[in-house]
Amino acid sequence: GQTVQNAVQQYRRDRDPKEPFFTFGRCLAHFAVDTDLVYMTTHLKGGSTVFLPFNRGRDGGAGNPDNPDGFRTSYLWDEVWQKDRLLEIIAQYLQVVELEDDRGKKTGERSLIFPRYHQLDAVRRLVAHANGHGSGQHYLIQHSAGSGKSNTIAWLCHQLSGLHDAEDRRVFDSIIVITDRRVLDRQLRRTIRQFEQVRGVVEAITTQKSRNLARM
Structure with missing residues (x-):
């Protein structure tokens, strides 16, 4: 077969x-x-x-x-392709982004980003748990190399930033992403900004802007 x-x-x-x-x-x-x-x-x-x-x-x-x-x-048609889940993917995950080179210069090419299953699973689980248990929890997500961790972080950040509890109160006042690698920092910054739907929501905290953290 x-x-x-x-x-x-x-x-x-x-x-x-x-x-x-x-x-x-x-x-x-x-x-x-x-x-x-x-x-x-x-x-x-x-x-x-x-x-x-x-x-x-x-x-x-x-x-x-x-x-x-x-x-x-069977999870593909029983879960992922269900109409409610597809609408969620279209509204919360799908993005057409302009590709950039290592220096941040646009290449003129575009890419359609569709989440892979492990990315959907990770974001959904964390958002659901945070919605039920509030802030102050601890989580660990492990991604292998090339498995799209930057996109997972970006989707998670944007969804947590708009998360409200049963009384319509924001669960998180702000979302701060910290990395110890400069290359990953630039990549994450570009990825998160590409997923930004309202200009000004994402702010890069550089050495010159580190004082902004005290106000967040």
Whole structure:
């Protein structure tokens, strides 16, 4: 039988990215699925199309756990593709961003950001727990290299900044992101600002502006 890799190759070889339906931004995401694994992309580029895993993880590694009630990938249509969840993804996560080089100069290219499963799971869990337990909690999120930690941080920051309790009071007065790496600091700053929907919400605290922390 065919596997997810057959679907990936079909997208790369048999889907013309110049056709209107497959042009950039026309579809929110393209999924390659079999009974065990899920992969996705937001930009078809023929043979150079990059597919990323959209799996839940299995025993601390790649893949998906066994499902006693059906296929390992049934979470895709039972959970992710449900209309309420899709609307949440569109409203809270999807972004078209302009790419920048290492010096922060725009390259003229754009990228459609669609969250991967582990990113959705992490943000949803933390937001739900903070909503139920308030501020002052401690959490640890572990991301492997290249798994999109900057986007996860950005989505989490923006959603926590707008979080209100049952009495419509803000749960957090401000969100402060601290990093000990300069390269990551620049990357995070760009990512969080790209997701900014209201100008002025995000402020970079540099050495010259460190006094601002005392007022936050």
